[in-house]
Amino acid sequence: MRVQPVTFCRTGLPLAAVFLLLAGSAARAQQAGDTTSVRCGPPLTPMLCVDLDGRASIDPAAGPLTYRWLMGDGTTLTGPVVSHCYKERKNYVVQLDVVVDQTGEVRTGQKYIPVNLVRQDIVDFTAQPSRVRVGESVAFAAPEAQLPNCQNVRLIWDFRDGVVAQGRTAQHAFRRPGTYSVRFSMRGYGADACTGSHCTTREIIVEP
Incomplete structure (x- = not known):
């Protein structure tokens, strides 16, 4: 800046x-509504x-x-x-x-x-634990995530197994083993950069 x-x-x-x-x-x-085809960037931390x-x-x-x-x-x-x-x-x-x-x-x-240092985009989340067995729950949270120049920001979780959730926190249990690149999207409305979504991913390893 x-x-x-x-x-x-x-x-x-x-x-x-x-x-x-x-x-x-x-x-x-990314374009509003697109949760699969656009590559997300690295987390934007404070x-x-x-x-x-x-x-x-x-x-x-x-x-x-x-x-x-x-x-x-x-x-x-x-x-x-x-x-x-x-x-x-x-x-x-x-x-x-x-x-x-x-x-x-x-x-x-x-x-x-x-x-x-307050009004800056923060696109990041935590996932605990990041390695689980099938059926075990993972806690997702984005306590600091913000797009201060956007309005009506929606927080969307795409667990990459067909399940999508909304909110600042989420719980999810995977039903099949594999490595899942869970996507966290922030979809805001306004001018310029707020017309789409901002997203990042973290991997969750699910063992049998």
Whole structure:
């Protein structure tokens, strides 16, 4: 995710931009109603780590600079490029101060970088246990799954043995041995990415 540039200034002259990149890929979409033919992507788990690059904030006339990142959770990091992992999934505000080494002048950010770890797509589920015998029940749950930019999200379980269920949790017992790629789909409504479904799979091994 790219945010707006952060500008630093002295006597009204802007330094260059700073961008924040959040690692991770967008959820893969499938057509509404399609639960068999579309390949699902890997789970989209909550992202707690961010990479920040401030190398674009340069002022050749000022000489060497020290980059000081205030991460919003009490952590301070230094360097033009930093990585940080938060302990909680919440909203943070990151501030970058640029220090002129020669004079000690601190060029405080006039804008701040929002890091929203709450409004992100999460497409993931648990299956306990993942290895069972025929007739034994498996508990499926998706406690954190969300598509915050979608409306009327439906959670659909396709156990790949002809049985489909809905809801945030499900229980299922397989009647035949084999390896089942259980599919968890999140079907939402809205613009763009919400017009289809987002899905992921996990394998369940069923022994005789």
